Amino acid sequence: xxxxxxxxxxxxxxxxxxxxxxxxxxxxxxxxxxxxxxxxxxxxxxxxxxxxxxxxxxxxxxxxxxxxxxxxxxxxxxxxxxxxxxxxxxxxxxxxxxxxxxxxxxxxxxxxxxxxxxxxxxxxxxxxxxxxxxxxxxxxxxxxxxxxxxxxxxxxxxxxxxxxxxxxxxxxxxxxxxxxxxxxxxxxxxxxxxxxxxxxxxxxxxxxxxxxxxxxxxxxxxxxxxxxxxxxxxxxxxxxxxxxxxxxxxxxxxxxxxxxxxxxxxxxxxxxxxxxxxxxxxxxxxxxxxxxxxxxxxxxxxxxxxxxxxxxxxxxxxxxxxxxxxxxxxxxxxxxxxxxxxxxxxxxxxxxxxxxxxxxxxxxxxxxxxxxxxxxxxxxxxxxxxxxxxxxxxxxxxxxxxxxxxxxxxxxxxxxxxxxxxxxxxxxxxxxxxxxxxxxxxxxxxxxxxxxxxxxxxxxxxxxxxx
Numbered sequence: 001x002x003x004x005x006x007x008x009x010x011x012x013x014x015x016x017x018x019x020x021x022x023x024x025x026x027x028x029x030x031x032x033x034x035x036x037x038x039x040x041x042x043x044x045x046x047x048x049x050x051x052x053x054x055x056x057x058x059x060x061x062x063x064x065x066x067x068x069x070x071x072x073x074x075x076x077x078x079x080x081x082x083x084x085x086x087x088x089x090x091x092x093x094x095x096x097x098x099x100x101x102x103x104x105x106x107x108x109x110x111x112x113x114x115x116x117x118x119x120x121x122x123x124x125x126x127x128x129x130x131x132x133x134x135x136x137x138x139x140x141x142x143x144x145x146x147x148x149x150x151x152x153x154x155x156x157x158x159x160x161x162x163x164x165x166x167x168x169x170x171x172x173x174x175x176x177x178x179x180x181x182x183x184x185x186x187x188x189x190x191x192x193x194x195x196x197x198x199x200x201x202x203x204x205x206x207x208x209x210x211x212x213x214x215x216x217x218x219x220x221x222x223x224x225x226x227x228x229x230x231x232x233x234x235x236x237x238x239x240x241x242x243x244x245x246x247x248x249x250x251x252x253x254x255x256x257x258x259x260x261x262x263x264x265x266x267x268x269x270x271x272x273x274x275x276x277x278x279x280x281x282x283x284x285x286x287x288x289x290x291x292x293x294x295x296x297x298x299x300x301x302x303x304x305x306x307x308x309x310x311x312x313x314x315x316x317x318x319x320x321x322x323x324x325x326x327x328x329x330x331x332x333x334x335x336x337x338x339x340x341x342x343x344x345x346x347x348x349x350x351x352x353x354x355x356x357x358x359x360x361x362x363x364x365x366x367x368x369x370x371x372x373x374x375x376x377x378x379x380x381x382x383x384x385x386x387x388x389x390x391x392x393x394x395x396x397x398x399x400x401x402x403x404x405x406x407x408x409x410x411x412x413x414x415x416x417x418x419x420x421x422x423x424x425x426x427x428x429x430x431x432x433x434x435x436x437x438x439x440x441x442x443x444x445x446x447x448x449x450x451x452x453x454x455x456x457x458x459x460x461x462x463x464x465x466x467x
Contacts, residue, residue, distance in 0.1 A: 028301040035426030038414070039238050045252055046226025049245050050414040052233045054407045059134055061234025061241075062407040065127040065146050066415050068229075069222035071200040072122050072264055080202015081210055081218050083120040084167050088215065089127065090117075091159040094152030095144055098159060104145070105129075108138060120200045123344055124419050128411075133235055143248045146230065150223060151252055155215050164208055171201050177281035181464055188275040189290065189460055194264040195343060224254045227261060229418040233407040266292065266346040272459045278467040284333070284354050285465040287364050291349040292342060292458040299423050305437045308391075312441060313449035314338050315387045316379050320370055331359070331366035339453075344420055349453045357466060371454060378447035388438050399431045 034040060039051040071082045090105070092098040108131055110117050118127045127149055131142045182199075190196040230249065232241050296310075297303040314337060321335040332353040342348040351371060355363030405427075416422040425433075 028305075030301045031299055032301060032304060032423040032425045033429060035424050035429070037426060038424065039242060041242075043225065043246065043250050045250065045254060046224075047249055047252065048229040048418055049242070049249075050229065050231045050233075050418070051238045051241050051245070052407075052410055052414075053236060053238050054233050054405065054410060055235050056404060056406050057235075059132060059235050060407070061131045061133050061139070061232060061236050062411050063129040063131065063142065063146060064229075064231035064411045064415060065149055066229040066231065066418055067125040067127075067223055068123070068227040068261065068419060070121045070123045070125055071198040071202065072194055073222050073261070074198060074202075074218065077206065078210070078214050078218050079198065080167070080200075080204075080207045081215055082125060082222075083200045083202060084163070084207060084210075085153070085215055085219055086118045086120045086125055086127075087163050087167060088155055088160065089149045089153055091163055092154040092156055093145070093148035094154065095148055101145065104141060108132060108142065122195055122198060122200065126415060131234075139244075143244055147248050147252070150225075150228060150249070153219060155212055155219070157212050160212060160215065167207050168204060171204060171207070174201060177279045177283075180279055181277055181282070184277050185275045185462055185464075188273050188462070189342075190266055191269055191273055191460075193266040195266065220255055221259055222261075224258060225249070225252045226254050229415075231411050231414045231418075233410045233414075263345055266343060268292070268458050270457050272456070272461060274461050274463075276463045278465050280467040282464055282466045285357050285360055285363075286463070287353045287355065287360060287367065288462040289351040289367075290342075290460045290462065291453060291455060292460070293347050293349065293453075293455075295341065295345065295347045298421060301433065304423070304433055305441075308434065308437055309441055309445050310339060310449055311391065312384065312387050312438075313374075313446050315391065316383050316446070317371065317374050317450075319383075319387070320374070321367070324366060324370070331355070332363035335363070335367055335370075337371065341420065360463065360465070371450065374447075375450035375454065379443060381443060384441075384443050384446060388441070392434055392438055395427075395431050395434045399427050402427050 037052055040049070042048050069082065071079070074080070074082055090098075090101060093101060096104065105117070108129075110130070117129075118125070127146070129142050129146065131139060133139065186199065187196040230245055232245070296307065318336050318338070321337065324330055324332065324335060332355045334354040335352065337349070337351045339347060339349050351367055353363040353367045413422065413424050417424045
């Protein structure tokens with residue numbers, strides 16, 4: 001099990017940049033189509049499902065149970081129970097005693113601790129299964145497990161007490177340098193928002209003492225069909241899987257008088273917020289300047305084109321920042337800028353540099369000056385032509401290798417579509433959009449991005465270094 005929440009660390013930032021193409025979004029309001037290779041529908045009880053045939057890996061199917069609820073939905077007396085509940089899903093259900101469930105999951109190849117089989121975030125909880133497709137009984141058992149996770153977790157009092165120590169140990173292992181840094185930076189990043197008080201790992205006292213009734217209350221309120229999705233991608237026949245989804249999940253009920261799922265904003269602020277932290281176990285000195293902003297529109301051809309423009313800007317700026325590292329005495333060890341989804345109702349632009357100890361001033365100056373130079377003087381026609389060529393070639397390669405795409409990549413896309421309405425038009429349509437839009441994007445459009453992104457409000461500066 002893993003507690004997951006997005007933080008502005010080097011790992012997250014690298015991930016954001018690598019996925020910018022898939023997040024790319026012209027002047028048209030025409031909605032993007034759904035990839036014709038996907039079966040997407042909703043059962044009468046509100047359960048959404050996605051099905052796609054895919055042969056990589058062969059003879060395997062990947063299932064995801066996506067719950068549109070996480071630590072943000074906890075009450076004060078439940079802080080940490082969304083994540084704890086995820087643990088309890090593997091400690092006995094209506095149709096499977098604990099060891100019986102564990103034995104089945106291990107038999108189909110789930111490796112606890114090595115493979116990620118579930119995670120809890122601020123806004124969602126996701127369970128994962130990978131199933132061999134050469135045994136009908138295994139497939140049916142896996143679907144029965146998913147159904148039990150949806151509305152059949154036992155919450156045996158003895159098992160809850162046994163698991164308290166496991167969750168506390170997970171909390172303890174997270175108390176390293178990065179954990180201590182998160183404790184200090186997250187309240188600054190999520191200034192005056194509920195996110196600052198609802199870290200998924202929760203409150204240790206509540207983890208130690210919460211009664212069974214609190215687990216059941218959270219589970220019954222939030223694990224309901226109209227807040228859940230089943231995703232199935234693999235080497236199978238779609239019609240067969242769709243029939244099984246209707247069979248296993250069609251009769252699930254939503255609770256009466258269920259609480260409304262509320263979106264919690266991250267408030268804007270005019271002043272620049274600062275976090276300057278040191279820790280003896282940190283391995284490097286890092287500077288981050290985050291500019292929070294409303295999420296960009298998604299789902300239309302116009303939004304897609306706008307995101308391509310942003311992608312071209314970040315690619316050119318990061319190329320310039322990368323060239324600095326090749327200098328004889330570089331001002332930083334690594335420098336980059338990019339855009340990410342901070343949480344569902346907030347995007348963030350991040351300028352980041354990893355610097356040598358004691359050279360934070362040089363690194364910060366170089367980072368800001370390069371962005372300012374791009375904003376003031378813009379990029380050159382040759383830079384834009386080169387980046388356009390690169391992104392088109394990258395998309396063409398992705399299309400050429402589409403048959404090699406692992407099922408896990410699709411389950412991730414469909415999870416984001418369900419939770420964040422990320423468009424999923426498919427690689428063929430995306431290539432068509434790139435080939436249509438990229439040639440017509442002007443240097444003036446790209447140069448304008450910096451002025452839209454770098455603003456004095458909603459700015460947070462994070463500095464961390466070895467003590």
